[in-house]
Amino acid sequence: MTGSAADGLAAVEAEIVRACREARRERSSVTLIAVSKTFEAEAIRRVLDAGQRVFGENRVQEAKAKWPELVAAYPKTELHLIGPLQSNKAKEAAALFDAIHSVDRDSLCEALGKVLPASGRSIELFVQINTGEESQKAGVAPQDADAFIAACRDRWGLTIAGLMCIPPVDEAPAPHFALCAKIAKRNGLSKLSMGMSADFATAIQFGATHVRVGSAIFGHR
Ligand SMILES: *Cc1c(COP(=O)(O)O)cnc(C)c1O
Numbered sequence: 001m002t003g004s005a006a007d008g009l010a011a012v013e014a015e016i017v018r019a020c021r022e023a024r025r026e027r028s029s030v031t032l033i034a035v036s037k038t039f040e041a042e043a044i045r046r047v048l049d050a051g052q053r054v055f056g057e058n059r060v061q062e063a064k065a066k067w068p069e070l071v072a073a074y075p076k077t078e079l080h081l082i083g084p085l086q087s088n089k090a091k092e093a094a095a096l097f098d099a100i101h102s103v104d105r106d107s108l109c110e111a112l113g114k115v116l117p118a119s120g121r122s123i124e125l126f127v128q129i130n131t132g133e134e135s136q137k138a139g140v141a142p143q144d145a146d147a148f149i150a151a152c153r154d155r156w157g158l159t160i161a162g163l164m165c166i167p168p169v170d171e172a173p174a175p176h177f178a179l180c181a182k183i184a185k186r187n188g189l190s191k192l193s194m195g196m197s198a199d200f201a202t203a204i205q206f207g208a209t210h211v212r213v214g215s216a217i218f219g220h221r
Contacts, residue, residue: 006050030210056212161189
């Protein structure tokens with residue numbers, strides 16, 4: 001049982017190296033976020049012991065329960081919030097996370113605009129784009145993206161680092177990655193959080209700077 005997550009990590013790393021070579025990109029241009037949601041500290045420690053230091057969680061409460069102890073035990077660990085964030089949890093999120101990938105509405109921007117300066121921490125923000133315009137999915141509609149990104153800066157005083165997307169499960173991801181990259185480019189944003197276990201190599205081809213990989217490392221949830 002020991003080592004299986006480390007084996008998964010090694011396999012994902014090899015695939016990232018291959019995808020970077022194919023896309024003529026430096027390996028250092030892609031950050032692997034190991035998505036540890038639903039997995040217990042024990043499993044996460046094995047991945048930390050294998051050297052991984054960037055992790056993703058999709059719920060504030062779950063992360064709060066698992067991570068403070070691990071962060072203390074493994075210095076320089078970076079935590080990314082990749083799931084939806086309620087405005088009333090913005091303060092807790094700002095205390096725990098180094099990046100938030102799910103900025104997608106005014107009420108959250110308003111909360112972050114108040115909480116982030118007071119937190120004294122530097123937190124990287126990504127605007128989530130609902131590239132598939134799915135009603136059940138979070139994120140800003142593509143046609144509203146430019147105005148929303150401008151409002152983040154001008155109205156809420158937030159520095160946006162990049163964009164995040166989650167393509168519809170039943171569609172080819174490439175057009176969604178391309179759309180996300182196009183919106184980022186025309187808004188002068190350099191970071192792209194896209195690609196999961198099934199499609200991170202494709203995402204790298206389309207310019208992903210952050211891939212969020214869970215089950216390929218930790219196993220099935
Ligand atoms: C769970 C999750 C992932 C990781 O998914 P896998 O398919 O397990 O790699 C990536 N991004 C988000 C937003 C998630 O919620």
